[in-house]
Amino acid sequence: MSHPHRTTLRTLRRFLVLAAVGVLSAATALASAPPAAAEPATAVPYPVGASATRYSGLAFDTCTAPPLTAMQAWAASPYRAVGVYIGGVNRTCAQPQLTASWVASVSKMKWRLLPIYKGLQPPCGGRPTDAKISSDAATARSQGAEAAADAIAKAKALGMRPGSAFYNDIENYVQTDATCRTAVLSYVSAWTKELHRLGYVSGVYMNLNLGSKQLSDVYTSTAYARPDALWIARYDGVDSLTGWTNIADSKWAAHQRAKQFKGSHNETYGGVTLNIDSDRLDTPVATVAYTYTAKSSTMLNARTGPSTGYPAAKSYAPNSSLEVVCQAPGSTVGSTRVWDKLSDGTYVTDYYVSTPSKATYSAPLPRCTYPYQTTAPRGVTERSGPGTSYTAVGKSPNGSLAWVYCQRAGSAVGTTKIWDRMDNGRYVSDYYVATPSKTTYSKPAPRC
Structure with a gap:
């Protein structure tokens, strides 16, 4: 330049x-080659x-x-x-x-x-x-x-x-x-x-x-x-x-x-x-953190995942400053299903945070996503749900980024039953995605 x-x-x-x-x-079937252990993905x-x-x-x-x-x-x-x-x-x-x-x-x-x-x-x-x-x-x-x-x-x-x-x-x-x-x-x-x-x-x-x-x-x-x-x-x-x-x-x-x-x-x-x-x-x-304020009238619980079903890891007093990195869908609290991920990896419900919206996502906060390269040489089939029995709705070319926002169990492919839900709502088998594990869940993506 x-x-x-x-x-x-x-x-x-x-x-x-x-x-x-x-x-x-x-697309039709998942590619049959095993995932790459190292290079290129x-x-x-x-x-x-x-x-x-x-x-x-x-x-x-x-x-x-x-x-x-x-x-x-x-x-x-x-x-x-x-x-x-x-x-x-x-x-x-x-x-x-x-x-x-x-x-x-x-x-x-x-x-x-x-x-x-x-x-x-x-x-x-x-x-x-x-x-x-x-x-x-x-x-x-x-x-x-x-x-x-x-x-x-x-x-x-x-x-x-x-x-x-x-x-x-x-x-x-x-x-x-x-x-x-x-x-x-x-x-x-x-x-x-x-x-x-x-x-x-x-x-x-x-x-x-x-x-x-x-x-x-x-x-x-x-x-x-x-x-x-x-x-x-x-x-x-x-x-x-x-x-x-x-x-x-x-x-x-x-x-x-x-x-x-x-x-x-x-x-x-x-x-x-x-x-x-x-x-x-x-x-x-670049990813940055945005500062907002806790607006709850009592202590606000920060949880290990975006749901009240996850355990509380810490809590914040009313009017505390919160460093929010991104937003994710989760369990409903008040008028919203949006949860805010903090810079330490914990989540608080957006209902008690001073973001502009109390019903949906708030710009400029991005959605929480974790991109990994796909590894199947002929591409990996994208499906409507977490299993090979679900309808094929697209295909991710080899080396493309799977923008993962959550994981869940489904039908077994290779060494794993984990499926990755991408931010377009489609699922790919984690076996063909360069996540750290080929047998179980890979943090920090939450469970779907």
Whole structure:
């Protein structure tokens, strides 16, 4: 991504590639191959307080995070998400605005955040002054894992929660250099594995013709861990998330794609002009916590799941501050079935919380979801209920994200009777989803 603020030697940008449309077709039987134990779909042991956040719509990114006054003025724009550079040894611009307070403030304004990490660049690409990925594959893997750990540390300091997605900015590089290609793929693979190991979602930004094709070529390779989301750069003015050259629509197909479709240019909203790149997203972004107040007249119980049937883990006095990460359906209390998940992983009924609605979900709070990659080579059948006897209503392509929000027992498939209910209301066998367990429930998803 180039802006006037950045050095002019940058050429083609990082990929905003996240997955857009779930490719659904009338499916028949579950695929028969066993689930992947490791690469390309590695498991994600989300912490109890984690949840993923998804955004679909227009976004913009700038080299330096804009002041709060500019973000307020741009409420008049068609954009509702903003890319921010959270760190990386090759991050070009200073970030005087990008603080935990700024993140909390723009999130309260209902902006979604797309975290970008500009770490080491390809040994045969990027700018001459960039720090580079090692040409040795083993060293490149170590560097990728270190980059993931650093991105998490930087994001935590900004108030971004487990379950957030981070996008590693990989600029264009020579496509015919096999050693360089292996180094980049090894780096990205280790980045993905380490993010997954620590409970986060992996994204990569690459140019459509100068990087992303090589990532697509190893989509099913067991030599590399597959990122969850792809963000491509292609400045053709077309914001479509399908029909990408050399990347089949069945890859990164379930809310896993983004596209940077217009490079550096000025736009003005609310009297404020910013130099931006324009993006179309349908992808995971950052998860943050929102502060609300307990409005019960007595102590408010926080439970281990979204129902009065779960045991109470702690309680809050009236008017206590509550850090809410996401909302989930549960048992009815008063006028609502909505429960609020707190940053420590416990749940309180929304009926006694100062959110705008006492009947339904409240923006900007996202729904609680836990995305995992599917592992069946021919795709996994989506069914109307938790069993193979239920009607087939669609199909999740191999590697697509199953956006799980709860689990329940059903008919046995492989080594498990667990079925995952996705946020589209459909069920897939947990045997074909890269959850931590292939025999029982995987926290923190609640029981359906």
